[in-house]
Amino acid sequence: MRFAKQKRHRKTIKRFCACFGFREPFKVLCDGTFVHHLVANHLADTTVSNTLGAPVQLFTTRCVIEELKSLGSSHAKSFRASCRDYKLARCDHEEKESALNCIIKIIGDNNPDHFFVATQDIDLREKCRKIPGVPVLYGLRNALFLEKLSKFQDEYLKAAEDERSRMTDSEFKLLHKRLKNTHGLKDLSTAKNGSDDEDLLLQSPVNRPLRKMDTKDTVQFKRKKAKGPNPLSCKKKKSTSNSGPNVRKTDETGNDAKRSRSRKRKRTHTAKTSNDGATN
Template sequence: MRQKRAKAYRKLMAMYSMNFGFRQPYQVLIDSEMCKTAHQGGMDLSNLLTTVLQGTVKLMITQCSIHELYLQGKPMQPVVDLAKSFDRRKCNHREVVPGDACLKDVIGETNKHRYVVATQSQSLRSSLRCVPAVPIVHVNRSVMILEPPSGATLKTKERSDEAALRPAEAELSKLSVSVKQAEIPRKKKKGPMGPNPLSVKKKKPAVTQIPRSEPTSTGSKRKREDEQDVADTLAGASQARSGHKRKRRRKTETKLSTGNDCA
């Protein structure tokens, strides 16, 4: 198998596993036509289906499909032996029905048991494409192919993705209750009205007065001594000024006396 095809099949089976709950080993329902094709081409269905589905497989067949091979006579005995090597899937049909109708009844409308169908019947493949989540495998020129997902499968996948993104009904009811509680306005409690804060004067900060210290005896003595010193300096300055003037007067007197003598 080519690498690109193997990668595409791996993604496809991962999608079936994530969205529809397929698990390994994958249960593969095989019809009588697929058994004939495998016998004629010498194919090993177990290995081929393992590589195509990218996982372990469990091959199954219904009793109605085996009975359909019995009706074709002895030439189909090797094909019957090949079909008997697979696990039996009970179809609960009391009377034998054709293989296509039997597989349709086993798959049902939703493929509840997560079957992969390997068939060569064109009519069966076209009818199973209308059922969501049914992987279909067929052989084309000795190459086993896994068909891409049908439209019904893609639609159910989109619905499941949208449902996963949306919250559940219980969560929606809780959200609606919380929104209603938030929308209800709360009533203010009436009480005594306080004064207008703009009209209230601010209190002036209290000024702390520093207590004056009483003069001590040493301080009074120092003040007296300072006053006495100031008085002494003032007296000395006044005496100095008065003595200087007297000297000037004496000089003038002597000048006058000398002038008078010359005269």
């Protein structure tokens, strides 16, 4: 279970980093409910870092600290922890506001400071799901969880990807100019071959054709070329050297070379006479 949770968190964080530009160390903006959850369950600050799998910086706001202070002795430990261990995120409003409104104003429309929002408030979590690029962190007993991308955030990413794949206004104007120069026309209506080009140029930005990717962006595979034979196997065999036991030897006097042969012992077989005792 723990391995599956960590794998799911890594996948979510990787997507936020690739699509929204989150970088380590991650900045976590905590409200009073989340701080109280950590203190009540005796969770160390390193628990947040272990959950996200990266170093983190914990932030809170003055409005959150004032809200904890107003809750009295039941949240006294949480108030002291927020003052001691958390950095302050700048909130520009002059008057004191609720923690929910304060955090929503800091995040804005697109979360420019790349904050992770850590909260136990259901209303705040619901509002953060409707803002692109806002990951939500919450606690459950003695464990922390990172929410997946909401349906709104997922659709936002798909729309942004589709928009990047189509022509921008500057690219569309450049295409218009190039088509005019290539055909040598002043007006597209008088072009000989301008019917197809005119349809292309009159298309709305939504229906414009997809731009071709550069060759650098496409994946290139190297073909394996046929290799030649091993050059060592193609070498000619060397002729046998004239050194060995059966070679011609020259005499010390300079005579012609003679082939040395091993001597064989000759045996004479004498016929045995039947009469051994015969004499002269």
